[in-house]
Amino acid sequence: MKKILALFMIFILSLGSFGCSQKSKNTTDNVINKDWNTILKDAKGTTVNFYGWGGSETTNKWIDGYLGKTLKDQYDITLKRVPMNIEDILNKLVGDKQADNKKGTIDVVWINGENFYTAKQAGILFGPFAEKLPNFNKYLNKDSIEVKSDFGYPVEGYEVPYGKAQFVMIYNGMKVSNTPSGAEELLKFVKENPGKFTYPAPPDFTGSAFVRNIIYETVGYDKIANAKADKTSLEKVIQPAMDYLKQLKPYLWNKGKTYPATIAQLDNMYADNQLSMSMSYNPNSIPAKVKSGEYPKGTQSFIFDKGTVGNTHFLAIPFNSPNKAGAMAVINTIITVEAQTSKYNPEGWGDLPVLDNSKLSAEERKKFEAIKLGEGVIPQERLLKHRVPEVPSQLVPIIEKIWSEQIPGDK
Numbered sequence: 001m002k003k004i005l006a007l008f009m010i011f012i013l014s015l016g017s018f019g020c021s022q023k024s025k026n027t028t029d030n031v032i033n034k035d036w037n038t039i040l041k042d043a044k045g046t047t048v049n050f051y052g053w054g055g056s057e058t059t060n061k062w063i064d065g066y067l068g069k070t071l072k073d074q075y076d077i078t079l080k081r082v083p084m085n086i087e088d089i090l091n092k093l094v095g096d097k098q099a100d101n102k103k104g105t106i107d108v109v110w111i112n113g114e115n116f117y118t119a120k121q122a123g124i125l126f127g128p129f130a131e132k133l134p135n136f137n138k139y140l141n142k143d144s145i146e147v148k149s150d151f152g153y154p155v156e157g158y159e160v161p162y163g164k165a166q167f168v169m170i171y172n173g174m175k176v177s178n179t180p181s182g183a184e185e186l187l188k189f190v191k192e193n194p195g196k197f198t199y200p201a202p203p204d205f206t207g208s209a210f211v212r213n214i215i216y217e218t219v220g221y222d223k224i225a226n227a228k229a230d231k232t233s234l235e236k237v238i239q240p241a242m243d244y245l246k247q248l249k250p251y252l253w254n255k256g257k258t259y260p261a262t263i264a265q266l267d268n269m270y271a272d273n274q275l276s277m278s279m280s281y282n283p284n285s286i287p288a289k290v291k292s293g294e295y296p297k298g299t300q301s302f303i304f305d306k307g308t309v310g311n312t313h314f315l316a317i318p319f320n321s322p323n324k325a326g327a328m329a330v331i332n333t334i335i336t337v338e339a340q341t342s343k344y345n346p347e348g349w350g351d352l353p354v355l356d357n358s359k360l361s362a363e364e365r366k367k368f369e370a371i372k373l374g375e376g377v378i379p380q381e382r383l384l385k386h387r388v389p390e391v392p393s394q395l396v397p398i399i400e401k402i403w404s405e406q407i408p409g410d411k
Contacts, residue, residue, distance in 0.1 A: 054083020
């Protein structure tokens with residue numbers, strides 16, 4: 001409901017501010033006109049408020065630990081992580097825009113997909129700023145579809161890649177011997193193991209990805225990617241996937257009458273042995289989660305033969321960030337070789353890197369190659385061969401609405 005409210009508010013706001021949001025492409029904030037050394041000087045000794053999803057202990061430790069310490073040591077920047085769901089962040093920014101609040105409280109926001117699309121349409125993001133960052137120009141391929149596009153929507157410098165994700169299925173290797181190779185095999189598995197599998201209810205990010213993966217499996221990517229962004233026509237296209245999920249439902253945990261609200265809840269159920277499987281958008285996270293106790297020993301991962309959804313997550317700066325210089329310094333630090341290797345290491349986070357390998361020196365490439373991914377992790381080469389692109393962002397909330405109308409509850 002919060003997400004629907006946020007999107008509705010942004011839609012209403014965008015009607016009134018469309019001209020402003022389009023005009024903002026040709027206007028600049030004073031910080032954009034400064035050279036990089038001056039920006040760093042302005043950022044020194046400041047506090048940067050980093051807002052975003054806080055549902056992973058591993059991710060939070062990397063932000064608070066490695067990133068926070070690095071920023072303090074290098075720039076005397078204090079990083080304050082504020083865990084908040086993206087729906088609430090967007091509502092907050094929409095409220096600021098409506099109240100003409102030019103000095104907000106958010107400096108950096110972790111965002112992507114349909115949330116970026118709606119936020120950019122509503123004019124609540126600052127930019128374009130990406131090409132002002134030295135490391136963006138040095139290490140990223142600006143022509144890559146995963147840099148210049150987010151769920152099929154042009155980025156245009158209003159956000160910078162943070163890391164890459166790819167959907168994988170998680171299972172307990174001590175309890176599951178044969179993993180499903182696709183949707184039909186998954187249906188067979190849940191019938192043979194009733195109550196031991198479920199998925200988070202969309203709009204949870206990972207749960208929504210699972211539903212899209214089922215759509216790809218049953219309908220095909222091309223059909224969904226070329227579908228019209230209206231509920232009636234889209235529902236006809238994805239109905240085979242909804243029918244499949246209805247077949248799956250009686251054999252899910254609690255017979256599909258209820259679903260975990262978040263991926264964190266699903267992971268807890270998996271860790272407590274209520275379920276024999278979970279799922280993740282972070283394929284390298286297994287070793288760290290086993291070490292922290294978030295996953296049981298013996299945890300492995302697998303992907304469907306037809307592939308799994310992969311995307312890039314980004315960082316943006318709100319239109320009314322009170323510390324844009326600090327925000328830019330933080331984002332530039334995140335796309336260094338050092339930060340990306342630390343983040344790639346499963347002992348740190350396990351997040352897939354965004355740097356262009358061809359732009360790295362031989363010494364820099366060795367830093368990535370030296371990282372041991374650990375047990376249960378699918379090699380990146382195999383993941384990339386089974387990587388399926390995301391659907392256009394406009395389709396995601398419509399898919400989630402169709403799911404909410406057809407699948408949940410005692411039906």
